[in-house]
Amino acid sequence: xxxxxxxxxxxxxxxxxxxxxxxxxxxxxxxxxxxxxxxxxxxxxxxxxxxxxxxxxxxxxxxxxxxxxxxxxxxxxxxxxxxxxxxxxxxxxxxxxxxxxxxxxxxxxxxxxxxxxxxxxxxxxxxxxxxxxxxxxxxxxxxxxxxxxxxxxxxxxxxxxxxxxxxxxxxxxxxxxxxxxxxxxxxxxxxxxxxxxxxxxxxxxxxxxxxxxxxxxxxxxxxxxxxxxxxxxxxxxxxxxxxx
Amino acid sequence: xxxxxxxxxxxxxxxxxxxxxxxxxxxxxxxxxxxxxxxxxxxxxxxxxxxxxxxxxxxxxxxxxxxxxxxxxxxxxxxxxxxxxxxxxxxxxxxxxxxxxxxxxxxxxxxxxxxxxxxxxxxxxxxxxxxxxxxxxxxxxxxxxxxxxxxxxxxxxxxxxxxxxxxxxxxxxxxxxxxxxxxxxxxxxxxxxxxxxxxxxxxxxxxxxxxxxxxxxxxxxxxxxxxxxxxxxxxxxxxxxxxxxx
Numbered sequence: 178x179x180x181x182x183x184x185x186x187x188x189x190x191x192x193x194x195x196x197x198x199x200x201x202x203x204x205x206x207x208x209x210x211x212x213x214x215x216x217x218x219x220x221x222x223x224x225x226x227x228x229x230x231x232x233x234x235x236x237x238x239x240x241x242x243x244x245x246x247x248x249x250x251x252x253x254x255x256x257x258x259x260x261x262x263x264x265x266x267x268x269x270x271x272x273x274x275x276x277x278x279x280x281x282x283x284x285x286x287x288x289x290x291x292x293x294x295x296x297x298x299x300x301x302x303x304x305x306x307x308x309x310x311x312x313x314x315x316x317x318x319x320x321x322x323x324x325x326x327x328x329x330x331x332x333x334x335x336x337x338x339x340x341x342x343x344x345x346x347x348x349x350x351x352x353x354x355x356x357x358x359x360x361x362x363x364x365x366x367x368x369x370x371x372x373x374x375x376x377x378x379x380x381x382x383x384x385x386x387x388x389x390x391x392x393x394x395x396x397x398x399x400x401x402x403x404x405x406x407x408x409x410x411x412x413x414x415x416x417x418x419x420x421x
Numbered sequence: 422x423x424x425x426x427x428x429x430x431x432x433x434x435x436x437x438x439x440x441x442x443x444x445x446x447x448x449x450x451x452x453x454x455x456x457x458x459x460x461x462x463x464x465x466x467x468x469x470x471x472x473x474x475x476x477x478x479x480x481x482x483x484x485x486x487x488x489x490x491x492x493x494x495x496x497x498x499x500x501x502x503x504x505x506x507x508x509x510x511x512x513x514x515x516x517x518x519x520x521x522x523x524x525x526x527x528x529x530x531x532x533x534x535x536x537x538x539x540x541x542x543x544x545x546x547x548x549x550x551x552x553x554x555x556x557x558x559x560x561x562x563x564x565x566x567x568x569x570x571x572x573x574x575x576x577x578x579x580x581x582x583x584x585x586x587x588x589x590x591x592x593x594x595x596x597x598x599x600x601x602x603x604x605x606x607x608x609x610x611x612x613x614x615x616x617x618x619x620x621x622x623x624x625x626x627x628x629x630x631x632x633x634x635x636x637x638x639x640x641x642x643x644x645x646x647x648x649x650x651x652x653x654x655x656x657x658x659x660x661x662x663x664x665x666x667x
Binding site: 179180183184187190191194195254255258259260262263264265266267268269270420421 | 469471490491492494495497499501503504505506507508509510514517518519521522523524
């Protein structure tokens, strides 16, 4: 336990010194939250307003930046530089290092979520029509799905370059085409069909359901896609992961 | 403390290490020698259980390093040929991180001082000079007062003064019972540190014994010449290469 705490502490310092996550995972969603607050319609006469629904999208950016970008890149980097191999010859399993890194990325995502929620709530008086419990549950589903996808990228990428390319592809594809930044509804129908392939689209649908307070049973298919993504990601990671 | 019988490491069809057998007692130092690509590093990763291998016997302190890694590595230190660190990690963080992995650790201040790294604690590891990084790698291998260390090219990149200082430290630890398995391309170092040597040639053990045995068996007057004869790194080969390319 003492080892894990020290590892978390040091991985946290390294992440903080890196600054890129601070920009992409924290500043960017907070800025977007403020923009949406000013630009989107707050008219809630016919169900939840565009502004209310946008909360679903903006809160996922922190998960994307950590789970699909930061986490897999670090896994690939530590393997490529044989840092995991160095841990293999200590009493502490190298999985501890990955756990520490995962925990710290997750903490960063939670921080990003909190900041975005604060902007929505304090500046723009954001209210959830549905229940926070359901929203947070859906949020946990999205997190699990995205992190297992990230683990999979980190496991399969043969080298640092490939990991960079694959995570960037996954990150930008989902940032732009799953409704995280550009709202799903304004996309043409053909593109919407393509967007449905991305697991995060389903995550955002699920979160919007929770915001609107619609019966969650209607969103069962979205939850199923996320669970499938999680199961597939963890199973493939278990099968293909290499320490060196 | 280390028993290896018929250890083989293969990469596909290529045999990097072929039926290596050796044993090591406390306070003893064994040199693994050979040309580049002879299988020294593979032998080390194989013995540590990091690399998949075949063997009849492989034990460290009487236990398998593969099945009892937690137990075994509490008392084993390893310096791999190439030691990399995460970006932006400082010397102090590297030491703290490594010390946290073990139950008991040596006096860090003293170690930093004797490895010439005192005052460098706040510096980022990747901004250190090659020699300083190498010294840090060896320091980390010794941070938990191990009973057995594996040092793969321990003094590569070190200046003369640092090499001598490291030898003295290791000899002192050896006198206190530390077992060592090391690889090196410097025969003066091998003569000073090692009680016995194993010379590998394309993965096969071509000689095992003391430095004096090696000279006697090869009929050479210096250990360097004896090594060159056993390892197949003959000077004529190099002359041929040099003449050919010029």
